[in-house]
Every structure is written in C-alpha cells, then in structure tokens.
Amino acid sequence: MKITSYNNNNNNNNDHIIITHDIHSQVSPYFSSWQKSFGKVFVYWLGTEPFLYIADAELLNKISKEVAAKRWGKPSVFRNDRDPMFGSGLVMVEGNDWVRHRHIVAPAFNPINLKAMATNIVASTNKMIQTWVFQHNSGNPVIDVERDIVATAGEIIAITTLGVGDHNATNVFQKLRALQITLFNTNRYVGVPFGKYFKVIKTLEAKNLGKEIDELLLSIIEARKSTKGSHQSDLLGLLLQENGDKKLTMRELVDECKTFFFGGHETTALSITWTLLLLAMHQDWQNQLRDEIQQMKWVMNEALRLYPPSPNVQRQARDDIQIDGLTVPKGTNMWIDVVGMHHDKELWGEDANEFKPERFMEDVNGGCKHKMGYLPFGFGGRMCVGRNLTFMEYKIVLTLLLSKFSFKLSPSYHHSPSIMLSLRPTHGLPLIVQPL
Numbered sequence: 532m533k534i535t536s537y538n539n540n541n542n543n544n545n546d547h548i549i550i551t552h553d554i555h556s557q558v559s560p561y562f563s564s565w566q567k568s569f570g571k572v573f574v575y576w577l578g579t580e581p582f583l584y585i586a587d588a589e590l591l592n593k594i595s596k597e598v599a600a601k602r603w604g605k606p607s608v609f610r611n612d613r614d615p616m617f618g619s620g621l622v623m624v625e626g627n628d629w630v631r632h633r634h635i636v637a638p639a640f641n642p643i644n645l646k647a648m649a650t651n652i653v654a655s656t657n658k659m660i661q662t663w664v665f666q667h668n669s670g671n672p673v674i675d676v677e678r679d680i681v682a683t684a685g686e687i688i689a690i691t692t693l694g695v696g697d698h699n700a701t702n703v704f705q706k707l708r709a710l711q712i713t714l715f716n717t718n719r720y721v722g723v724p725f726g727k728y729f730k731v732i733k734t735l736e737a738k739n740l741g742k743e744i745d746e747l748l749l750s751i752i753e754a755r756k757s758t759k760g761s762h763q764s765d766l767l768g769l770l771l772q773e774n775g776d777k778k779l780t781m782r783e784l785v786d787e788c789k790t791f792f793f794g795g796h797e798t799t800a801l802s803i804t805w806t807l808l809l810l811a812m813h814q815d816w817q818n819q820l821r822d823e824i825q826q827m828k829w830v831m832n833e834a835l836r837l838y839p840p841s842p843n844v845q846r847q848a849r850d851d852i853q854i855d856g857l858t859v860p861k862g863t864n865m866w867i868d869v870v871g872m873h874h875d876k877e878l879w880g881e882d883a884n885e886f887k888p889e890r891f892m893e894d895v896n897g898g899c900k901h902k903m904g905y906l907p908f909g910f911g912g913r914m915c916v917g918r919n920l921t922f923m924e925y926k927i928v929l930t931l932l933l934s935k936f937s938f939k940l941s942p943s944y945h946h947s948p949s950i951m952l953s954l955r956p957t958h959g960l961p962l963i964v965q966p967l
C-alpha cells in the first residue's frame with residue numbers, strides 16, 4: 532500500500548501525520564484480497580446467502596441496460612434488519628410500488644422546494660459555529676468536527692422533514708438515532724443461520740423503539756392532515772400535497788419520514804466531514820474555496836470519490852438476467868463495491884489515490900474511463916433521490932464554516948476509515964479550528 536505522509540503546517544511544525552487515501556484494503560480487506568485472486572467479479576457467501584461481487588464498471592453497465600429500475604429488488608436477507616429503519620419507504624420498496632413512491636417523493640426534492648429550506652440550514656449551522664467559537668475562546672481549539680456535523684445534520688434533516696416548532700419532532704429524531712445505534716450492533720449477524728437468536732435483546736429493543744417512533748410520527752401526520760399545517764414547505768408537507776390520487780398510506784408516509792432521516796443525514800454529514808479532512812491537508816484548496824465557491828462542486832465530487840459515504844450499493848435480481856451469454860439467476864444478490872471502483876487505477880489512472888479536485892473541472896465523471904465507475908449516489912432509476920438536498924446543504928454548511936474558520940489536522944487524529952454501514956472515520960475527526 533502506498534503511504535503518503537502529510538506535514539501538518541501549523542504552529543507545531545514537527546507534526547508528521549501519516550495518511551493514505553488508498554483505503555480499499557483497509558475498509559474491505561477481504562474484497563481487496565479476493566479481487567487480487569479472482570478478479571473484479573466473483574461469488575462469495577454471507578452466511579448461507581450467495582452474493583455476486585461486482586467492481587467491474589462494464590459488467591454493471593450491461594446489467595443496468597438489461598434491467599430497468601423497477602425490475603430490481605433489494606437483498607431480502609437485509610430486509611428484516613432494515614425494516615425498523617426504512618419499512619416500506621423508497622429505499623426498500625420494489626416493482627410498481629417503487630414506481631408509485633418515486634413519483635410522489637422525487638418532486639419534493641426539486642430545487643425550488645429546497646430553496647425554502649435554506650434558512651433553516653443556515654440557522655442550524657450558525658448554532659454549531661457559535662459553540663465552536665465558544666469552545667475556542669475557552670482555550671480548547673481541537674474539535675471533533677465529525678461528531679458536531681453529524682448532530683447538526685440530524686437537526687437539519689429533522690427540520691427539513693417535519694418542520695420547526697413541533698416538540699414531538701425532536702423526540703422522534705432522538706429515538707431514531709437510538710434505533711440506528713441499536714441496529715448497528717446487530718448487523719454483523721446478517722445471513723448467519725439462526726443469527727436472530729444471538730441478538731434477541733437488541734432485536735426486542737429495536738422493535739420497541741420502532742413502535743414508539745411510529746406512534747409519534749403517526750400523531751404528527753394526523754395533526755398535519757387535520758390542520759392547514761399540511762401546506763408547510765417541509766418534506767412531509769410536500770408529500771402530503773403531492774399525495775393526490777396516487778396516495779401514500781399513513782404507514783407509507785411514516786416510513787418515508789424515517790427513510791429521509793436514515794438516508795439523508797449521516798451521508799451528507801460524512802461528505803462534509805471527509806471534505807474537511809481533505810481541506811485540512813490541503814490548505815491551498817481551503818484558501819481557493821474561500822475565493823472561488825464555484826470550485827466547491829469539484830471538491831465535493833472528489834471527496835465523494837475518495838471517501839464515498841455509501842461505500843456499496845446492493846441489488847437483488849427479481850428475474851433471471853442474461854448478460855454476455857451468462858444467466859444471473861433470479862434471487863441472486865449483488866454487492867457493488869463503490870470504494871473498490873472509486874480507487875481503481877485502471878479506471879482513474881496512477882493518481883487514483885490522490886486528492887485532485889481538478890479532475891472534475893471539465894468532466895462531470897472526473898475523467899473516469901468508464902461512466903459507471905463513479906457511483907457515489909448509486910445508478911440507474913434508483914439513483915439517490917436526495918442529491919439536490921445534499922448539494923445545497925453541503926454548499927451552505929461549508930461556505931459558512933470556511934468563512935469563519937481555518938482548519939488544520941490535530942496531531943490526535945488517527946486515520947482509520949471504516950465501514951459501519953456508512954464510511955466513517957472510526958475515531959472521529961479532531962481538527963484544530965481557528966476563527967479567522
């Protein structure tokens with residue numbers, strides 16, 4: 532593995548922190564070593580479940596052309612575990628139900644609707660900025676920016692989904708966070724025969740939390756429906772307006788609210804967190820962004836390439852699929868290794884593991900040799916529905932942060948990205964945060 536060392540150019544010039552962006556073998560050691568033995572497509576087993584591993588952009592392209600979005604499923608082996616998080620929300624629904632949900636949900640994320648949410652994003656970010664200034668003035672300039680940005684993004688998604696002023700909303704989102712932590716502790720048993728018997732207490736805990744959340748959300752939605760609050764411009768208000776004759780049931784509305792929380796806050800927070808790590812290592816880009824916000828999109832694309840918050844994409848074939856004379860049988864699970872493809876030198880060149888936002892200057896695909904080699908938001912008709920919201924939030928939060936502070940790596944930072952459903956810095960991201 533190529534290790535690039537990084538000289539932290541702060542007051543303490545002797546700091547020498549070892550950091551590499553060549554993370555595939557670190558975050559997916561098995562896939563990385565099996566790739567060397569078996570290539571970019573092979574079958575492996577998760578407990579008793581066979582999975583087709585794919586890190587081959589051209590095969591993915593052929594499969595994607597062959598199979599329309601509504602003919603894809605999501606691996607049923609994950610369904611039970613993810614049910615309390617997503618229920619029958621857009622991430623998990625399949626077939627015609629997916630088409631109906633997508634038609635109702637997607638318009639809520641159009642840029643005009645999102646604009647109305649910008650003020651709340653600014654307010655939440657300013658609150659975080661004030662705590663950072665206070666912490667700095669108290670003589671403690673090292674801040675775990677990951678912790679604070681995830682919390683702020685949680686507040687932002689709560690407000691963009693349910694609006695402000697509902698005291699139940701805070702309660703719902705605290706419980707959703709607790710549910711996420713509980714579910715993460717049970718994830719490792721997926722596919723293991725009789726696995727559910729190893730996690731009885733946690734499963735029960737998750738079920739009870741899930742019930743409490745559903746009841747709170749139902750009461751919020753009922754109250755909205757019976758008052759003119761349904762016209763509010765938050766995501767729930769927009770879904771209630773879009774709900775015309777295609778109609779989402781109450782249960783489905785509850786599940787979409789949960790889906791927005793789980794799909795939409797940690798991912799966005801991590802894209803900002805990893806960007807701050809990269810900017811702390813590259814003061815030139817930090818200064819450049821202060822002058823030239825235009826370049827933010829390149830930096831975001833490059834951060835999402837090196838550190839994709841959603842490190843893999845999954846599918847299940849609902850029918851037999853024919854590609855190149857081969858049959859992928861109905862029911863086959865597919866595990867698409869996004870980290871593997873984003874760091875593949877055959878797709879990106881010898882500098883694949885270097886931070887070079889300028890690769891996105893003239894090419895939205897970053898000069899990748901294959902259009903299916905860059906998949907931070909997934910692919911095909913099931914591509915992430917929230918990406919406009921992410922970009923707006925990213926731009927607002929980062930612009931405010933860069934206009935107030937400079938960022939340097941803290942010597943206490945230990946570079947250890949790992950996959951905990953999303954791709955996270957295992958020990959947080961302590962940065963030296965200096966008001967400008």
Ligand code: HEM
Binds near residue numbers: 841
């Ligand atoms: C950096 C931020 C984000 C990343 C990296 C990300 C990534 C992804 C990925 C990889 C998928 C799967 C696509 C596929 O299966 O092909 C997805 C789907 C989805 N995302 Fe995001 N996402 C982000 C932000 C958001 C936000 C802010 C929301 C909403 C508030 C959201 C809601 C969803 C939903 C509902 C789906 C399911 C779409 C469908 O199956 O039709 N995401 N996202």
